[in-house]
Amino acid sequence: MTYTFLKLAEEVLEEAKKRENIQALSHVEIWEKAEKYGIQNKCSSSGKTPWQSICAQIYVDMKDNAKTIFAKIGTRPVRFALKKYVENGVKITDIEQKIKQPKTIFSERDLHPLLTKFVYSNSHFHCYAKTIYHETSAKHKIGRNHWLHPDLMAVYFPFDSYQTGTLDIIKSFYESKMKLFSFEMKKEITSSTLREYYFQAVSNSSWANEGYLVALKFDQDDDFREEMQRLNNSFGIGFIQLDAMNVEQSSVLIPAKIHEQIDWDFLDRLIEENPDVKNFVDSINGDVLLQKVKNKNEYDEIFDNSKMEKWIKDKGIE
Structure with a gap:
């Protein structure tokens, strides 16, 4: 079975929650975490902007798939989370608040x-x-x-x-x-x-x-x-x-x-x-x-x- 960018996004979001307790990532952050976790090469695409492919595939899946596993969080930038965690007692507003208030703001x-x-x-x-x-x-x-x-x-x-x-x-x-x-x-x-x-x-x-x-x-x-x-x-x-x-x-x-x-x-x-x-x-x-x-x-x-x-x-x- 082909390993798609959707599957990559899912795996990254799972790993980010398990390893770093991060529940939502932008499409660029998903690719950065994929590189950090060493799983970016699972996708066979050779495109120059894989993060854009991640974004496009998630949006299409959320639009056309009634059983999509993804949820959209916030704006500017938009971040994505796994719907099962959002529906499992974690409010979207709680995730947004965590994103908007980083532990340290460096200059x-x-x-x-x-x-x-x-x-x-x-x-x-x-x-x-x-x-x-x-x-x-x-x-x-x-x-x-x-x-x-x-x-x-x-x-x-x-x-x-x-x-x-x-x-x-x-x-x-x-x-x-x-x-x-x-x-x-x-x-x-x-x-x-x-x-x-x-x-x-x-x-x-x-x-x-x-x-x-x-x-x-x-x-x-x-x-x-x-x-x-x-x-x-x-x-x-x-x-x-x-x-x-x-x-x-x-x-x-x-x-x-x-x-x-x-x-x-x-x-x-x-x-x-x-x-x-x-x-x-x-x-x-x-x-x-x-x-x-x-x-x-x-x-x-x-x-x-x-x-x-x-x-x-x-x-x-x-």
Whole structure:
């Protein structure tokens, strides 16, 4: 008998209730749990958006099958539960209330350590990051500093990668291998927020050698990814998806366009407006003079694996 997406949804909902006491999931969450439980390959479909197939098949079953086993829970997003549990003394409103009140609500800034660890461990970046606190900026007329500050800035030092002799010849040829990165952080990006968040990143991160929009979650459909690619083709900001399950396996979904020259006027304004940026630049200048990172505490801490696991658990990041 063919193993359908309906059967997969049923098995996932059973497992989610048994393992995690979760009674309702969206179609995207059903697929994510299938991957987590290692049962996603039971379906033979090779489509690019299996979560959409799950959604479509459940809706058709609920519409056409009088004996459907599924129940719809809530809106925006719609979630699905097994009807037998809903009819077995569990009210739909109780499930909705549980969904609407998560145990922990983490902030965008709580994601900074994840990005800091990823960009240090990833061979493309191998950089030191620094959180920029917008609230420390000089106070001006409302709107002057709108979309001015990135959430994090980062620096790549060649002396972390090259031997002394190589550095000397780089100097002889008047080349600098240093790079500056700029990041705009979001917890989640949907189709309705993509363009707003993207142009926020364009505004505050295009000055750097590479600028990125970063998020823990994205809408997982082809139209969304195509729009991301179109925006990148036009404006050059890249996209990074963080992986809370394995931070070092986070993904550069779309690489940023590399700018050989930094917008020094923009950086100068950031230095003037924000003491965190000034301290970051001062730290870079000091480390360049010494040709080594003198004090890593001047940058954001790079968590080891155990501290990262505790951070993610304590903050409720998932």
